[in-house]
Amino acid sequence: MTLLRDLFSIVAICAGGFFFLAGTVGLLRFPDMLTRLHALTKADNLGLGLIVLGLLPRVGSVLGGVKLVAVWALALLASACVSQVAARMGRLRDEP
Amino acid sequence: MSLGLDLLLAALMLGLAGWTVLGRDMFAAIAAFIAYGLLLGIVWVRVGALDVALTEAAVGGGVTGGLLIAAWARLRATAMVERKAGAGLAVLAALASLGVAVLLAAVVLHLPQPAPTLVPEAMANLAPTGLGNPVSATLMAWRALDTLLEKLVLLLALLGIWSVAPDAAWGARPAASVDRDGALTFLAQFLPPVGVVVGIYTVWTSADAPGGAFQGGTILAAMWLLAVRAGLADLPRVASRWLRLALVAGPAVFLAVGLAGFVLAGHFLAYPEAVAKPLIVLIEAPMILSIGVSLALMVAGPPVPKGDA
Amino acid sequence: MTELLSNTPGGTLLVFALVVPAAGLMLAFLAGGRAAMRVAFAVVAVQLGLSIAIARAVWDSGAALIYLAGGWRPPLGIALRADGISAAMMVMTAIVLAAVALYARTNFSAATERRADLTFWCLLIALSGAMNAVFLGNDLFNLYVALELLTFVAVPLVCLDGKPATLQAALRYLLFALIGSVLYLLGVALFYGAYAALDITLLRGRIHGEPAAYLAVALMTAGLLAKTALFPLHLWLPPAHADAPPAASAVLSALVVKAKFFLILRLWFALMPTLAEGPGADLLGALGAGAILFGSALALRQARLKLLIAYSTLAQLGYLFLMIPLATGPVNWLFWSAGAWTGGMFQAIAHGFAKAAMFLAAGLMAEVAGHDRIAGLAGIGRALPVATLGFALGGLSLLGVPPSGGFLAKWLLLTASIAEGQWWWAVVMLIGGAMAGGYIFRVLANTLADSPAPLPVAPRGRQYVVLALALCSLALGLLPAGPSALLQIGRVGP
């Protein structure tokens, strides 16, 4: 059981790390602002979600788990809103 | 494994610091500095300083980064010509800096083993403070005088920032750049209630766990600035009595409780053992408000004449 | 003599010397407008009384006063400590601040709240607290916070009038001050890392010549030198001091730089008393000598009065540093070492009074003449007879004419340097005195000249403030032996 739980954590966290890496490569390699934002937010939100998922079975308390999920939810919310604002600012600058 | 992580963190920090100092583009330098602040936050966790990690994340990378980016945006309009320093000066500076770094490194590696520490004294004196977190006990009890003076530093810094305003602007509000974007409005409506809860929790929990008035106050300041940015809240006029009351409330209560210590516990800034914790909470409550308001206004900058706001 | 770190009778006074300005600052900021000025006057008056009470208590007990904040004993807690030199400097600070407040009433008292008014009065109150925090601190980190308080007071004072040149001077000053603070803090960190204590008295017992302690003191001294503007780290000082409003220049030149020098004394005599016998002390002395010659030479060449006074501050700071190589040796063993100690402190105090008087006089002269070009000051002596007399008396104290406090200071330093066989310092002091004579005489010759068109005679009120400060500087030389014995109380030696 413990082995299964550890295996789940390892797989989920590694997958999360992979998405973060992919998002960062996208940020550096994609041609324009919108695609970069796309790579960054999509991949990073998924990556963070996977890491949180991987950590959940390892938290001792329910409150700890709720805090972890809240972290993910807040990150989702912030990145969605901020990338929206950033994209609009970028367009305003490019097409005056 | 963990040494590998520490090596990576240290190498990244040095690289980012080098970029901040030497990088050609100013904006990239600021971005590198913000990343440096975030990494430093992780390093604090690595060296077992969780309270510091929270402060660093809030202030070092966060508010300082925002402040510098805002400054960069305003300075872009001015001539940003960066002249290079002369080669002679650069060589001298390099030698001097290298010398200091090498001497420091040598001293750090030869400090006494086992390291001197105040942990035993701290643990022996923790009970009378009514707190479980020795960092909070240091700030609020053993070295409360430092903390009180630091609050005055904050007040003076804000007064100093206001004092560079043009004469005509006195009494008016700081400039607020408003961005009425739908998504931002939504964020500014949804997040502040959550942020206020988190901020107050950060202070409340600091009695026994990492956290504190400064970390909590920073979160409140961020929430306020977010609402201002979205056009949902106004910055106050610097002449406002309410504003000034909010700014001095924290240090004033701190000072009053400190003076009450003469009567209650026989010393300035001492708390009677039975009510130490309630008294510290009494100080911290207005302190979150004062810190949050001062930080937000320090980032907002000096007041501007009415027409320019 | 080892001191016990526990509360002494009268120690509570030390708390009030910090609490009164802290409460005053908050009250003035809250009330704003003219009320801020009234609060400032109340604070300045109370501080004058408190500092005299502290000096009396030190004198009566013959030992340092100590107060443990919160009752917590160092190394965990913070101790406040007032010895003879703290008490003397506190009294000088309180007198100068009171005089400056009286002088500034005319400039900063509009009926409705103005930017410069509120800032000035709040900063004046804060300065009183910050100076006392430096004089009373016995904990290296507490002193760091006090130093930062001073920085945040001094920088806005420099650019109080908001002109671009003063903003630039303030920014440059701030950057210098920040380098200084961060180097000081680095030294504090090293001390903690090596000894897990920050209290000066505790550390003195634990330091036995470890490299960490030497590096720490070197870094802290370098930082403080940048903040004191000792030659060759002086570049920020003249523009910062000369372009501020006269009341601000007076406190910056008379008080703020002294606080940093005071900390250097703490490091070199209270923290590591063996240092002053080593080559480092001679280096500091040499820098001081350089400052005397260089500052005086530049003061001679200035066309503007306030710049001349600012450069003379550079030179006079140099004399302070001469006391470091001279005041060595076991306390009370070599009488000339005690003499050099007294002389140095007399110099700090006499210069404080004299320089405040001169800057305030220069402010009045600029108000009457509309400028402060020395060549155009003819007729000022007639328009401002009392202030010109104050300026002249302050100047005489600077050049060390008997019976002024400056004379006593320089005489004591001179005898000590000859008695200890370090005659070269005496040569520098004599040359510096002659140069000071040159620049003071140049100003007086111009102000006393007849002007073609007589200037209006100015009201006397503020001129008497200038004269009173100059007389304080003068009276220091006439006092009986009491003060010099006060300065030795609580002094520690190797």
Place this chain on the structure above:
Amino acid sequence: MSADLYGLCGAALVGIGLYGLIVQPHPLRKILAFNILGGGVFLLFGVFARRGAALSLPGDPVPQALLITGLVVSFAATALAVALLLRLAAETGRARLDDE
């Protein structure tokens, strides 16, 4: 072991910051360099706290508390420097420390 590593890192950061403060002429750069230098000093403080770990504590709480105070003061200094710089730039159209 890792405390020594971060100690060396802190020493190097002090060197980098000091170099930037002396060499970079632009005030905003100087402010950045001051913060790098401050970070190095704070890191050394943190390392000394870590070395003092004892009993059940991961580090000595006293230097950790000093660090928090130091961070606050350093932020206040940065904010004041930025305000001065922006006002100077608004008045003169330039952001320089020297006249020319």
